[in-house]
Structures are given as structure tokens and as C-alpha cells.
Amino acid sequence: MKKSNTYYITENDQPLDEYLSFGLSVDCIVFGYHKGEIRVLLVERDAAPFKGDWALIGDLVNPQSDLSDSANHVLERLTGLKDIFLEQFFTFGSIRRHPVGRVVTVGYYSLLKSKDYHPIASSWAKSTKWFSINELPELAFDHSEILKKGIETLKTKVRYHPVGFELLPSKFTLLELQDLYEALLGYTFDKPNFRKKILSMDLLIPLNEVQENVSHRPAKLFKFDEQRYTQLRKEGFSFEF
Amino acid sequence: MKKSNTYYITENDQPLDEYLSFGLSVDCIVFGYHKGEIRVLLVERDAAPFKGDWALIGDLVNPQSDLSDSANHVLERLTGLKDIFLEQFFTFGSIRRHPVGRVVTVGYYSLLKSKDYHPIASSWAKSTKWFSINELPELAFDHSEILKKGIETLKTKVRYHPVGFELLPSKFTLLELQDLYEALLGYTFDKPNFRKKILSMDLLIPLNEVQENVSHRPAKLFKFDEQRYTQLRKEGFSFEF
């Protein structure tokens, strides 16, 4: 990457290199839901600093990697979880938030059905564990603050954005979708009406596939119609629950 | 700031300093509203790169400054505007988004009544100008993309946060409010029903004042009840349009 010291530094006469001295990291909040409870996947640190403490799934970003790719790479490296949809929610940039230098961190979150995923600790992660968001330990760095902001964001955002769809497995049943929304919003829906409302939004593509290996009538599978959603948004449609 | 090379670099054996080589910048989108039109304040660059092009109000962050403070500093340095509330909305981190090196930028936006503020270009800004969001020039760097995302964010947010009131003068008529919402949301409302809905929210304080110097029946003036809004939010009220 070209570095030109002729670039206009506006505030004072410091050389450009003084300005290119930030560290960048990503921190992923992996939300899981299971039996009506929202949980968070944390990792136990096996390296200094904060060795032995619980932390979010995060690490420094390699200067050769795209920011948006890094979150997925870090998640896979530490837990083995692949192809998880991650959404950026906030960037934390206090001066002294990281002991090693000036490190700015970008927060991401994802949401998944925890029983379908089996994280395996690797790299500097000694172990992983799901914690109920009501019984959280003290976290390394400023991760408690980051997590708090992430939880807030998720709970407000879920009412107005179809995060629920985007974060489910690509093929899902309507009841799975309903369970997710009930877990997130904290109240239940009438099944026929939930179905009616969701389908009338015209955001789901019915697949010619059904559940397999279930000991009852298999449910039809659907997928989220991303294109249709962006289309409808342009026309002024607003998702609401 | 302490820099320790004993810090655990997880991916490979590169020294820590290789990871502390990012630049960080902020870019501010200043939205204004005037006569039924939503506008954005842009600055003309008087320095390389992109000299002569229009750009968002942004600059590199000094490694000794807090991220959240920097946005305000930059806004004041380039335009003279002080004490503007800025809200962070997204962080852009593509590898090649900045010609000078790996610079990650954090996007902020603010809302203000454009006729009440008088920006004055300084530092590397040659001039400032309000642009209608429907007639935007091509911008420097990836600022067009940033602005697009910011406009999207504003348009989404306006549905469930009373941000609109910040764009209006502190005393406004109901029709001015309606015009603003129509501009932001892109469709029209029925006048009687708009009034009914907004007044039933109980968020406006009617003033004992009316419009002046109009050649027709003067409209009553209202102001937004900030206290009442924070009160209602605590009770679980959610603003919706």
C-alpha cells in the first residue's frame, strides 16, 4: 500500500506515520436462543492480557484484510463457526480501552439457534461457553460495555428490521421463525395470525422442500427473499413487528 | 501509550507493530432541512488528494483523541459549527478505500435547522455548500457510498424515533412538521389524520403564538416536549410513523 508523506495533515506538523498508528480489532457477539432464553457465546482467554478471563470473540484485524471479512475470519479461527451472518453495530474508540496501544474495535453481532452449532475453541481461546444474558461474568477489556450496547441494539432493532430472517439458517420453517421472534420479543403470537402476517409481507419464498426425519407432518421450508426486501424498502415498505 | 511486543499475535509471526498501522478517520454527514427539502452540508477540498472535489466533513483522527470527541473537533475545524449532536452510524473498512494507506473511517450524522447555522470553511476546506439530497455531486474518496448509507439510516430511523423534530425550528406549525415527514418518508399524509395522530401522541406543547406576516389565517405554533418523550419512553412507549 502506498504511503505518501505529502498527504495534507491538517492539525499540526506531525508526520503522516504518526497518524497511521492505530490498531483495529473486531469483536463478535454471538447470540443464541434456546428454550426461550437468549444466550451469548464467550471464550476463555488463554493468553495475556486478561488470561483466564471470559471475553467476546475478537481479535486484531490484519492490515491486509477487509474489515467485513475479518469478523468472519476471527469467529472461525476462535470457535470454528463458519458462514455466520454478522451485522456491524457500533465502533468503540476510547483512548485507553486497550492495554497494548490505541486499538479501535468494531462490534458485530449474530444470532443463531445455539443447539445447531457446536463451537470448538482454538487459537488463543481455551474454551467456549454459552452464558445467559441474565447471568454474565465480568469480561476482559471493555467487553462488558460492548456486550451491553449489543444487547440493547438487538432488542430495539429486531422490531423494525428483519434481522430474524437474515440470521436464521437459510431454509427454515414458519414455526422456527415464530419461536425466534417469541424469544427475542418476549411474548407469544397466535400461530395462524403469525403465519398470515409473515406471508402477507411477501418476503418469503416457499421452497418445494419439507423438513426431514421428523416424526410428524413435516413443515414446509421457506427462505428469505433478500431482493424482494431491498425492492420493497425502496418503495417505502417498513418492516414491523 | 505502552506498546508491548509480548502481546499474543494470533495469526502469524508478524510483529505487533505491523498490526498497529491503521489510520482512523471520521466523516460527518450534516443534514439540514429547508423549505420542504432535505439537504446535506458538503465541503470543497482545497488539498490533495481529490483537490477541488466535494467531500463529507471528515479528517484523520489524532491518536491522542477520543473517537467520539474527534467527530466534533473535525466538524468545528472545517466548518466552525460547534456543539452539534452527532450520532455514529457505520464504520467503513475496505482495504483500498483511502489512497494514503489503510484508513478506516467512522461515519457520523447530525440533524439541524439549516437556516439557523452558518458554516464557514476553514482548514483544508475551501468552501461549504448545502446540496439537496436529490442533486448530489460525485464525492471524493468513497464518500458517495458513505452518504448513501447515512441517508438510508436516517430514513429508517425517522420512522421510530422523533428525529424529525431536530430538523425544524424550535417553534413550528403542524403543516411544517407534516411537510418534513413527507420529505423524509417520500409519501404524503392526509392532513386531518396527520394532525390527529401526532397530537394523540401527546408530544407537542401548543404555544400561545401564531405565525406572523402570512397572507392567510396564521397557523398555531408548537414545540416538541422533550421531557415528556423521555418520560414516555421509560414507560415503554414507542414512537412510530
Place this chain on the structure above:
DNA sequence: ATCGATAGGTGCATTTTGAGCATAACTCAT
């Protein structure tokens, strides 16, 4: 005093939405 223009408001018919309940259809295990 009257008119044009725009603000402020009432009332009602119509449409849309949501809650609750009932029931049909389908699949597997026995």
C-alpha cells in the same frame, strides 16, 4: 364588505389489521 387563499377541524363510511377460536390436512408409529 367581500373574495381568495390557506389553516384548523368534524364526522363518517370504508378498509385494514389483529385476537381468538375452530377445524381440516398430513405423517408417523402402532
Place this chain on the structure above:
DNA sequence: ATGAGTTATGCTCAAAATGCACCTATCGAT
């Protein structure tokens, strides 16, 4: 074939939002 367990769908009734017609108020201009 039957019944348990689910999925899938239909219906009613009430409440809320919408669309529209129409009436009145207050200003400046003539």
C-alpha cells in the same frame, strides 16, 4: 385403520387506521 402430534387454513368480531367530504376561521387585498 387409528390416533397422536403437527402443520395449514378459515372464520368472526372488534378495533384501529385511512380516505374523503365539508364546514369554519383568519389573514391580506380590493
